[in-house]
Amino acid sequence: MNDDLGLFTDPEARQDERSRRRSNAAAAAARRAQRRRKRTILWVVVALVLVGGGAGAYYGYRSLSGIGSYEDYAGAGETDVVVEVKDGDIVSAIAATLKAQDVVASQRAFTEAGADDARVTAIQPGFYLMKTRMSGEAAVARMVDESSKITPLEVKGGYVLHDLTALDGSTTKGILSMLADASCVELDGAKKCVPVDQLRDAAENADPVALGIPEWALAAVRKAPKENRLEGLVLPGLYHLDPGADAIGLLKSVITTSLNRLQGYGIPGGSDKTGFRPYEVLVLASLVEKEGVTSDFGKVSRVIYNRLEAGQLLELDSTVNYKLDRPHITTSPEDRARSGPYNTYSAGTKGLPPTPIGSPGEKAVQAAINPEEGPWRYFVKCQTDGTSCFNETFEEHDADVYDARSRGVF
Template identity: 45%
Template sequence: MRQVAPAAATAGDEPPDGPVEPPRHRAGGREPSRGRGRRTGVFVLAVLVLLGAVVGGGAYVYNAYFVTPDFEGEGHGEVTIQVEQGDSGTKIGNELVQRGVIASVEAFVKASENDSRVRSVQPGYYQLRQEMSAASAVALLLDPAARVGQLEIRGGVQLDDTRAPDGTVAPGVLTLISQATCGKHDGVEQCLSADELRTAMTDTDPAALGVPEWALDAVNAADPKRRLEGLLVPGRYDVPPNTPAVDVLRGLLTTSAARLAASGLVTGAQQIGSSPYEVLTLASLVEKEGITPDMPKVSRVIYNRLGAGRRLELDSMVNYPLDLQALRTTPEDRARPGPYNSYAVTGLPPTPISAPGQAAIEAALAPEPGPWFYFVRCQADGTSCFAETYAQHTENVRAAQASGAF
């Protein structure tokens, strides 16, 4: 017989044997686990903490790598720095960083972009301050008051101060150097005195001071108070403030010796069979006696008188040891004995009598050809009239006095 499978139970059938778990129902789906909300809150908090760390770290990285280090304010104390010829803004900035003036080269370069004048900062010494903002450092570098150590020697200036007949005093080379040494130290301005410089000049071996070799014999034989006369030629120099007197003089003489060599003095003297010191001495007389256009003729007069064995009779030589600036001399002064009395002795003085400039040196090396033995200032602008004979010279003097030239 064919067996028939039992039919599936229907709703009206009896339930199967054993307990049956009643169905669980909730609106919208399954019932949530009680721990799920706690885990979600912890996750959100962790994300926020991580984001905070990322943001904070990013700010640190940004500040470290993108914000230029810079100090704030005007700074404090004093720092002297030197700008040399050809220094770029970056090189100046590096010097400022090394000396503790600014925090970074980048800040200095950035501040410099706002003022093109920084690119033309002149070589020399500047007094700045420690821990300045880059902008403050740039501003102070451009302030003329920050420049220190400036020295300018003009042609005809003597070592010592000189006075005019009206009592006016003109500063000499030693006074000018003294003024250039001034600089602040611990808030107080300090300067070397002219007497300190004079002591360094007289008490220090000339070779140790930087006197060029070609001048050593004459300088050693000279009066120590006058031994450096003429060796500091006209021009501009930079003097480091707060520096010992011997070091200041050595630096100036080294610079001047290089300038004298470049002027052609040494090689030119050899070519005319003279010594550089003799040419320098003669040039100092030319500097004191004539204006630039007349210098070659004045030089010729001196050479002519030396060659003839005649006294030079130059008033500037007589007035030199008297520290007097005057066109004429008095009978009393011309009667004073001494190696600088050109009315009493023949030949050149034992030292130069002033700082000769380039034009005077060139005139001493190449005097204008001519027969003159006399000259006198005959015009108000300083122009001289030249003569071969004393009679001609007397007429020139009379005409000069009549025109009020002296």
């Protein structure tokens, strides 16, 4: 029988059914309310993220575009100040440095003044003589003016630490004297330099670690004659010097830069295959630099390898003249009779000299690591362009020496 009206249903059952329906309705309402709360919280979170992200993007945009405070000084500036542009600095980084040293009032003063000047993006690393409290326009003009850049030290292949004196009495400045000259700067009318005697004292007596000497060279440097211990550790190239540095700071700066170059040339990394320690490869490279023209470097290196392997004296005039502080190529019998660790003609000095005898360039270093293959044990300059003749026997070598002399080569 159909009882849709509930006429024949027990009253208590009807009451239970109504209670169940009310309970289900309440539960459904609660679920709907919970879903509404979750949606509300989600939208609040989304809004906060959007607001926070927008603020971060805005401040990032300000940082990149230079938006922000724009202050600018007037005029050409007040007191002298040295500013460094580091390798890899972009215009905004240069502007930040200028602002930090009070050259300009704000970064924007510089970036906006140089926005239409292509030279600003071509500013090179180095030290620049600027002034405090300059207008952005004045700062741009001075930064792109080559005369404001402090002239770097330039070292060439074969340069030595100490001054050289020729037979006519003329003097060629060594690296220490050149470094002293390059350290000079005039600030507000007062010239400031690091004297060469301070540089020499630091080179000879300062703690090698404080000078930046690496572990692979430390023992040899400490053992070397003190006046020669830094020889060969300043490679050819340009060195940007901080005029405010003291003697130790200047030496450490050039040695650190030099060692970075040397690592790229293969020392110490490429020394393993040579049979020599890294410092010995550096010494060998300095001999190659002094003894031959670039085209002969590989063969000169092989001669040195072959002589050392045979237990033969190196007999190189360059080592004798190095200790005599002379720029000559040849030596006299009296010179070769002198004793000392750099006289490679002396029976008591078999092997390499205790230090390099000059600054070896990249090609000399590479020749020292990778000598040409060959049996040569002798060589002599036999052409007026400096090219050498290479021989396996002394008799062949002696004939080439006679021929070169007869032609006036030396």
